[in-house]
Amino acid sequence: MPVTAASTTAATTLTARALLLDMDGTLVDSGPAVERVWRAWALEHGLDGDQVLQVVHGRQGFASMAILLPDRPMEQNIEENARMLVLETVDTEGVTAIGGAADFLAALSLGGLPHALVTSADDALARARMGAAGLALPPVAVTAEHVTRSKPDPEGFLLGASLLGVAPADCLVFEDSEAGVAAGLAAGMRVIGVGAATTGYGATVSVDTLDQVTVTATASGTLTLTVTP
Known part of the structure; x- marks a missing residue:
């Protein structure tokens, strides 16, 4: 039906x-936890935090990274995504x-x-x-x-x-x-x-x-x- x-x-x-x-x-x-982790990642990679946050919502981290850093190997995105998931898991404030x-x-x-x-x-x-x-x-x-x-x-x-x-x-x-x-x-x-x-x-x-x-x-x-x- x-x-x-x-x-x-x-x-x-x-x-x-x-x-x-x-x-x-x-x-x-x-939102607060997502913003903290991704703004830190943006700063680490010399990217604008506001622009990064416009991309990341709804996607897995490695997919967002592939959009934001298109020339980077996907293997690196997957590895970095795993590290960020650990950070996000322990950051539940707010x-x-x-x-x-x-x-x-x-x-x-x-x-x-x-x-x-x-x-x-x-x-x-x-x-x-x-x-x-x-x-x-x-x-x-x-x-x-x-x-x-x-x-x-x-x-x-x-x-x-x-x-x-x-x-x-x-x-x-x-x-x-x-x-x-x-x-x-x-x-x-x-x-x-x-x-x-x-x-x-x-x-x-x-x-x-x-x-x-x-x-x-x-x-x-x-x-x-x-x-x-």
């Missing part, structure tokens, strides 16, 4: 069979939950509703940030170790759908970054964007916080999401 959407002036209703959730910027506000994320995840878990985390972080970083934000890690999680290509490639979302046993067209993605929205759309999925900027990225519908999203399930397994303005 394809994901469908119907809009009214009061709300938007979408249906799906499973939800795929990004972490940073979608469930977890890790990491908090996005508005509505705790209640949203709790409702999905309590209702036994199919969902998975799909993040560019590795397993250790995902656990550290979700823990620092006071959020439970979903039982199904696609992290950096499980994919060979970074967002905006759809590999992670397609794997998440496969692990849940749901066709891509029946999945709904939650994302905040341009790369993440592009990955969800490339996977043939519709996207609920978290943050006003996601409208410009092509998200199906955008919200400011997850408090605006309510999920209910039918006996047939269909999930109905009501998005209020």
Whole structure:
């Protein structure tokens, strides 16, 4: 059953069979930690920190480095990314939950509703940030170790759908970054964007916080999401 959407002036209703959730910027506000680590990296390489931060959101570190330092061997990017992941994992100061994320995840878990985390972080970083934000890690999680290509490639979302046993067209993605929205759309999925900027990225519908999203399930397994303005 394809994901469908119907809009009214009061709300938007979408249906799906499973939800795929990004972490940073979608469930977890890790902005301060991301900025500290990447500004230090920018300074080390003589790059403008503001320009670096415009590139890194939503991507795995090695993919961001490849954009920012295009002449550098990928092996060096991968090695340096591993070092940065360690630094990010221990730096959880200021990491908090996005508005509505705790209640949203709790409702999905309590209702036994199919969902998975799909993040560019590795397993250790995902656990550290979700823990620092006071959020439970979903039982199904696609992290950096499980994919060979970074967002905006759809590999992670397609794997998440496969692990849940749901066709891509029946999945709904939650994302905040341009790369993440592009990955969800490339996977043939519709996207609920978290943050006003996601409208410009092509998200199906955008919200400011997850408090605006309510999920209910039918006996047939269909999930109905009501998005209020």
